[in-house]
Amino acid sequence: xxxxxxxxxxxxxxxxxxxxxxxxxxxxxxxxxxxxxxxxxxxxxxxxxxxxxxxxxxxxxxxxxxxxxxxxxxxxxxxxxxxxxxxxxxxxxxxxxxxxxxxxxxxxxxxxxxxxxxxxxxxxxxxxxxxxxxxxxxxxxxxxxxxxxxxxxxxxxxxxxxxxxxxxxxxxxxxxxxxxxxxxxxxxxxxxxxxxxxxxxxxxxxxxxxxxxxxxxxxxxxxxxxxxxxxxxxxxxxxxxxxxxxxxxxxxxxxxxxxxxxxxxxxxxxxxxxxxxxxxxxxxxxxxxxxxxxxxxxxxxxxxxxxxxxxxxxxx
Amino acid sequence: xxxxxxxxxxxxxxxxxxxxxxxxxxxxxxxxxxxxxxxxxxxxxxxxxxxxxxxxxxxxxxxxxxxxxxxxxxxxxxxxxxxxxxxxxxxxxxxxxxxxxxxxxxxxxxxxxxxxxxxxxxxxxxxxxxxxxxxxxxxxxxxxxxxxxxxxxxxxxxxxxxxxxxxxxxxxxxxxxxxxxxxxxxxxxxxxxxxxxxxxxxxxxxxxxxxxxxxxxxxxxxxxxxxxxxxxxxxxxxxxxxxxxxxxxxxxxxxxxxxxxxxxxxxxxxxxxxxxxxxxxxxxxxxxxxxxxxxxxxxxxxxxxxxxxxxxxxxxxxxxxxxxxxxxxxxxxxxxxxxxxxxxxxxxxxxxxxxxxxxxxxxxxxxxxxxxxxxxxxx
Numbered sequence: 001x002x003x004x005x006x007x008x009x010x011x012x013x014x015x016x017x018x019x020x021x022x023x024x025x026x027x028x029x030x031x032x033x034x035x036x037x038x039x040x041x042x043x044x045x046x047x048x049x050x051x052x053x054x055x056x057x058x059x060x061x062x063x064x065x066x067x068x069x070x071x072x073x074x075x076x077x078x079x080x081x082x083x084x085x086x087x088x089x090x091x092x093x094x095x096x097x098x099x100x101x102x103x104x105x106x107x108x109x110x111x112x113x114x115x116x117x118x119x120x121x122x123x124x125x126x127x128x129x130x131x132x133x134x135x136x137x138x139x140x141x142x143x144x145x146x147x148x149x150x151x152x153x154x155x156x157x158x159x160x161x162x163x164x165x166x167x168x169x170x171x172x173x174x175x176x177x178x179x180x181x182x183x184x185x186x187x188x189x190x191x192x193x194x195x196x197x198x199x200x201x202x203x204x205x206x207x208x209x210x211x212x213x214x215x216x217x218x219x220x221x222x223x224x225x226x227x228x229x230x231x232x233x234x235x236x237x238x239x240x241x242x243x244x245x246x247x248x249x250x251x252x253x254x255x256x257x258x259x260x261x262x263x264x265x266x267x268x269x270x271x272x273x274x275x276x277x278x279x280x281x282x283x284x285x286x287x288x289x290x291x292x293x294x295x296x297x298x299x300x301x302x303x304x305x306x307x308x309x310x311x312x313x314x315x316x
Numbered sequence: 317x318x319x320x321x322x323x324x325x326x327x328x329x330x331x332x333x334x335x336x337x338x339x340x341x342x343x344x345x346x347x348x349x350x351x352x353x354x355x356x357x358x359x360x361x362x363x364x365x366x367x368x369x370x371x372x373x374x375x376x377x378x379x380x381x382x383x384x385x386x387x388x389x390x391x392x393x394x395x396x397x398x399x400x401x402x403x404x405x406x407x408x409x410x411x412x413x414x415x416x417x418x419x420x421x422x423x424x425x426x427x428x429x430x431x432x433x434x435x436x437x438x439x440x441x442x443x444x445x446x447x448x449x450x451x452x453x454x455x456x457x458x459x460x461x462x463x464x465x466x467x468x469x470x471x472x473x474x475x476x477x478x479x480x481x482x483x484x485x486x487x488x489x490x491x492x493x494x495x496x497x498x499x500x501x502x503x504x505x506x507x508x509x510x511x512x513x514x515x516x517x518x519x520x521x522x523x524x525x526x527x528x529x530x531x532x533x534x535x536x537x538x539x540x541x542x543x544x545x546x547x548x549x550x551x552x553x554x555x556x557x558x559x560x561x562x563x564x565x566x567x568x569x570x571x572x573x574x575x576x577x578x579x580x581x582x583x584x585x586x587x588x589x590x591x592x593x594x595x596x597x598x599x600x601x602x603x604x605x606x607x608x609x610x611x612x613x614x615x616x617x618x619x620x621x622x623x624x625x626x627x628x629x630x631x632x633x634x635x636x637x638x639x640x641x642x643x644x645x646x647x648x649x650x651x652x653x654x655x656x657x658x659x660x661x662x663x664x665x666x667x668x669x670x671x672x673x674x675x676x677x678x679x680x681x682x683x684x685x686x687x688x689x690x691x692x693x694x695x
Contacts, residue, residue: 024674109552135554149545151609152538155668156661160542163535164554170563173534174527176663180534184663192672205669205676227554 025192026202047193049259050228052138054087055122062087062262063108063139063231068117070100070107070286077103079286080117085231090253090263092277092294094270096306099283101266102144105233109141110134121230135164138230142220142237144266150209154200154219157208158191161226194222197259198252214245218252225256232256233264238272250276270307274298282306333655337676341666356518359511371629375510379582381622382517383575388602388618389524389611390571395600396609396657397537398564399544400454401462404469406596408569411445411472412438412576414482417586420492425481431492435577442573443566450565454558457547469596476588487587491580507584517578524571525611531567532611538661540564544609594636601639605646607653616654 023030029037056062061084070078078100085091093101106112108119110131119126126134140161149157166187168180195201198218203211208219217237224232234253238246246269253276257263267273273280273294280297282290284306290297297303336344358366359375368377387409394402415438419429429437453464476482493505494516504512531537539560542550551557580586598621606617621639625632646653662668669676 024670024672026673111548111552130556131551132554132556135552140554141552143549147546147549149542149549151545151657151659152541152661155665155672156538156541159662160538160550160555161553163538166535168535170531170536170567173531173536176530181663183535188662188664188668192668195672201672204672223553 025196044193044196045255045259047190048197048225050230050261052228052230054138054230056087058088059086061085062122063264064120064123065104065108066118066120068104068107068114068119070103070112071115077286078107078114081283081286081288082117083281083288083291085262085264086279087230087262088257088260089278090257090265090276092273092280093264093266093283094268094273094280094297095283098285099306100286101283102235103286104283105141105235105264105266108233109139132164135227135229138228139233140164140224140227140229140231141233142217142224142235144235144239146216146220148208148216148219148223151207153205153207154195154211154215154222155188155191155204157219158194158222158226159187161223162187162190162228164227191222191226194226195219197225197255198222213240217241217249221252221256225261229261231262231264233266235266236268237265238267238269246272333658352522356515359514366627368623368626368629372626373508373510375514376582377510377623377626379510379514379517380626381619382514382521383579383582384599384602384618384622385615386517386521386524386575386578387572387599388606388614389521389528390568390575391599391603392608392611392614393528393531393540393571394564394568395603396607396614397532397544397659398540398561400561400564401458402465402565402568403462403593403596403600404449404465404467404472405568405572405599406591406593407449407465407469407472408442408445408572409576409579409595409599410469410476410591411442411569412573413580413586413591414476414576415441415573416577416580417488417491420581421488421490421586423483423488423490430495431581432494434492435574438573438577439570442576443570445573446566446569447562449569450562454561454565466593466596469591469593473588473591476591483587485587485589487585487589489585491584491586493581493584505581507582510582513578513582520574520578521615524574528567528611533660533663533665536560536563537659541609541659541661598639601643604643604653605639607655607657609657609659610653610655613653613655613658 029040032040054062064082064084066082067080068078068082069076069080081100081104093104095101103112107114108126110126110129110133113128121137121139126137129137149160152160166183168177168183171177172180192201192204195204198221200211200215200218200222203215208216211219221232221234221237224234237253238249241249250272253263253265265273265277277294279292280290280294281288282297282300282303289302289306290300292300339347359378362369362374367374387405390408391402391405394400394405416431416434418424418426419434419437420431449465449468453461453468456464477484493503493507496504498504505516539550539555539557542553542555543557543561547557602618602621603614604617605620606615607613624638625635631638660666666676
């Protein structure tokens with residue numbers, strides 16, 4: 001019971017003697033000098049950084065969509081869309097509602113199979129791989145409508161992400177074999193660093209469904225990063241955020257890229273997209289209508305027309 | 317101050333849970349050992365109010381409760397952890413009972429094996445049945461899966477009736493039992509003597525509890541809970557959902573089979589009469605009543621479901637009515653069961669939370685909400 005009261009006082013009484021012993025890393029961080037804190041953050045970023053072989057170099061095409069078409073009965077949701085994502089960049093995918101952005105995500109992550117065309121990761125087609133295999137290969141995503149595992153704590157949610165690259169199965173877990181122990185230790189280490197990295201470590205022990213909205217969005221990002229993706233796909237991560245929160249999120253997305261990840265970002269908010277992305281692809285009615293640097297996209301007449309509408313001849 | 321006021325408002329059960337969670341592992345063991353000893357001593361003590369006599373022999377009532385607990389533990393893996401609604405669990409229980417009978421009863425044409433060998437054998441064979449049933453059906457979800465498993469339970473029972481070597485209602489007499497005789501020459505594991513059987517089942521239940529606990533605090537347990545919470549999201553986060561659903565089915569089936577074999581041994585007689593749908597629903601009721609997804613909860617639920625009809629024999633005929641009403645009332649006031657879902661999914665979670673934020677995790681969901689509101693008021 002006393003512990004419970006203790007935890008509620010952590011934010012404002014972090015300096016007091018009795019909390020020091022109890023608060024763990026999060027409380028300790030409050031008392032660090034700026035230098036110590038920078039050092040700690042560098043350590044965290046080091047643990048979070050991807051630690052796996054990627055077949056392509058920085059700036060080369062990591063993922064490529066080649067003439068991808070997705071058809072639902074008579075409706076063409078994606079019509080021969082082709083573009084590439086280069087390793088180390090933040091690519092924005094924008095378009096009006098119903099343009100096919102999320103369908104594009106779904107085709108990449110195996111939720112839908114393209115009716116025709118190919119998705120290639122590191123020049124190898126994904127083919128008919130299952131969703132969990134695609135995640136293991138290196139594409140992770142978040143969801144537009146948050147889909148966390150509500151009854152798990154934040155830390156456990158992230159550890160599920162790290163499990164994507166683990167191999168322990170029933171026998172190893174039953175007997176608590178050496179691989180199980182090693183993977184558990186590594187997973188917790190990495191998951192804790194990830195929670196700190198996205199800035200929600202203070203609520204690590206809370207059930208996901210009890211977290212505030214902003215925390216849940218960040219937890220989704222941490223869970224996706226836990227799979228050590230070669231490509232991280234964020235589906236409207238700033239939905240429902242106020243301008244200040246959006247600003248913070250932009251900072252986080254840049255931090256993720258600087259840590260060595262490649263990011264694909266779907267977003268509605270033009271200011272956020274223009275501010276954070278390196279390149280932008282624009283979809284409208286399932287077709288790619290433009291691709292280029294943010295400044296080029298801003299001045300592209302087709303994009304302006306798509307967003308603002310074309311004036312009728314009569315009205316002009 | 318606010319939190320102190322909230323504290324007093326909270327139910328005692330929850331306070332007990334929080335106290336338990338705050339104890340270190342070693343202290344938990346110290347508390348557990350006397351409790352376990354007490355559980356072992358129960359049929360010998362035969363405490364006056366708790367006793368089911370003269371209506372039912374108390375050691376046998378204890379055995380039945382322990383057998384139910386083992387079943388509930390197995391079913392909890394399938395329903396509580398992986399979230400797969402299985403209405404035909406009695407089918408696996410039946411397979412286990414028939415394996416024990418076929419290999420030990422003189423009425424069967426098969427080779428005779430020592431009874432204790434048939435226990436692991438029953439687990440392996442029911443596991444196989446679990447995989448056979450699961451492979452085609454686990455592509456289904458929710459209600460559809462429930463209907464298919466209901467069908468499976470009936471198929472097993474009907475096969476026992478119509479396949480001649482399974483002897484239908486005539487059944488198998490003199491099913492085997494573990495070896496050993498008392499100094500006066502009578503059997504230790506006699507059908508009339510529930511105590512040794514009870515000890516055997518309690519021991520096996522504790523062993524299973526530990527093994528299932530190991531699974532829970534691993535990649536396997538996390539995969540199960542992830543599937544229960546959101547199967548599509550689990551898949552996209554890299555959980556091979558089909559594989560782990562099949563494992564949940566197989567492990568649940570194996571525990572059900574073990575329980576069936578123990579039942580066959582104690583009763584000494586197996587025929588097609590005890591494996592009907594109501595029995596299956598009773599198993600499920602034990603899990604739901606106690607708290608689906610909570611190992612301790614389902615043990616408690618199993619005890620209630622098995623003990624109440626034995627204790628109040630005059631009510632036994634109305635047991636389905638009573639449990640039905642109890643479940644309806646429970647679903648209105650406490651849908652999570654007597655003890656809500658609760659799991660630890662990390663092998664070293666305790667240390668991790670301590671290191672990161674200096675306090676243990678929130679294990680039960682109710683207390684999380686209470687803490688949330690306390691925080692809101694306090695701020």
